[in-house]
Each structure stands twice: as C-alpha cells, then as structure tokens.
Amino acid sequence: MSILSNNRRLFKYCPKCGEAALRFVKSSKLVCGKCRFEYYHNNAAAAAAIITDNKGKILFVKRAQEPKKGMLDLPGGFADHGESAEEAIKREIKEELCLKTASVKYLCSAANIYKYKGVTYSTVDLGFFCKVNDISEAKASDDAQSIIFIAPDKIQMKKIAFKSIRKIISFYLAGL
Ligand SMILES: [Zn+2]
Known part of the structure; x- marks a missing residue:
C-alpha cells in the first residue's frame, strides 16, 4: 500500500x-x-466546486502549486477544522476566484491520494454544484494560476489533476 x-x-x-x-x-x-x-492519520475532507457559465461551460482552475502544478482542477480545497464542507467550498470560491457563492448543491464524493511536501494524505473529496453571484467577476487568486472555461464535450480527462475530480466531473456530466 x-x-x-x-x-x-x-x-x-x-x-x-x-x-x-x-x-x-x-x-x-x-x-x-x-x-x-x-x-x-485520518481521511481529510476536501470540497470541489462545479461552476458553469451561462453556456454551460465548466470553470476550471490551473493549479498554481504542487502537487500537479499546471494541471486542471476544480476550485476547492481542504475543509478547515470546525468548518462544514459547504462552508469550505464557499471560502475556497472566495479565495481562489474572488466570487461570492449564491447556492451549493451536493453531487457526490470520491476518494483521493494527495502528496504534499513528502506526506501522503488520504482524502475524501466532496463535489458540489455551485451557483455564484456574478461569474464575469471571476479572477484567479491564491492556489489558482488562471481560469479556463471548457464545454462539457471538450473536456480532456487526462488533463485533470486528480482521479477524484475526474469522478466528480463524470458524475455531473452523466446527469446532464
Ligand atoms: Zn511512545
């Protein structure tokens, strides 16, 4: 193992x-x-957001940090101590995209392995479909290097950093 x-x-x-x-x-x-x-060394909880523009394109961030720097990811991150997953995803959306979240709807969860500075963490990533107040104001910040919108039929799964994120996206796409 x-x-x-x-x-x-x-x-x-x-x-x-x-x-x-x-x-x-x-x-x-x-x-x-x-x-x-x-x-x-318990599972760490993390949250990831699917946010779409008015044409249904999905918002991806390019990772600014290791692991998987430069690869595509959904906005999100670890839940802080004392935080719910819903609170975590709203905070991450504010930190990474400078956006205010209007609504959060749970999709599914997926297990992941996350290596950071030599330590291997086992995580459970919770996927949410999120609506934001004004997506035109999105700007990359913090762990996000840049923002890219991709139409569902143009998504290349191999460019996505983590298997858990691929699973959350597949779950969302299957429901379209
Ligand atoms: Zn001892």
Whole structure:
C-alpha cells in the first residue's frame, strides 16, 4: 500500500515518549511500540466546486502549486477544522476566484491520494454544484494560476489533476 510505505519512513519518533518506536498498524493508524501512544492519520475532507457559465461551460482552475502544478482542477480545497464542507467550498470560491457563492448543491464524493511536501494524505473529496453571484467577476487568486472555461464535450480527462475530480466531473456530466 503506497500510503503506508511513503509515510512509514517519515513517521518514526513517538511524539509522546520520543522513542523511534512508532509504527503503522494500518495506513491510518500509528502506534508507539514503547508507550502505546496511538495516533490516527485520518481521511481529510476536501470540497470541489462545479461552476458553469451561462453556456454551460465548466470553470476550471490551473493549479498554481504542487502537487500537479499546471494541471486542471476544480476550485476547492481542504475543509478547515470546525468548518462544514459547504462552508469550505464557499471560502475556497472566495479565495481562489474572488466570487461570492449564491447556492451549493451536493453531487457526490470520491476518494483521493494527495502528496504534499513528502506526506501522503488520504482524502475524501466532496463535489458540489455551485451557483455564484456574478461569474464575469471571476479572477484567479491564491492556489489558482488562471481560469479556463471548457464545454462539457471538450473536456480532456487526462488533463485533470486528480482521479477524484475526474469522478466528480463524470458524475455531473452523466446527469446532464
Ligand atoms: Zn511512545
């Protein structure tokens, strides 16, 4: 399992007793062999938005950061502590596109693997169909390098950064 082998090398020292006795008993659970400290490397929740223009073209962002810098993605990101997925997607739409969200409708979720600075995270990405107040005011910011609108029949799945995002888009397209 790749999550396990990647992280096994990184997480070695117990944060409680300091011994090099931490081990993964499964990809989401660390146990210290010395003091029995336990830590769960749980699934992280993230949200992604499908936003369309008045012709039904889908708004994509080009990723400004690794992983998958330069590839296409939907606007979105991790839910902060204390935040609902709906709150997270509204915040991300504001941060990445400088837009105010008018409505949010849940579509589906998909699992993903996200490597960041050497750590492998397992995520569950929640897809939403979002309406914004004025899409003409969209401008790329933060994690978004630029914005591109693509018609549903012109989408090339191989240019999309993550399998979870491809799944969310496929789910949306199947409902059209
Ligand atoms: Zn320990």
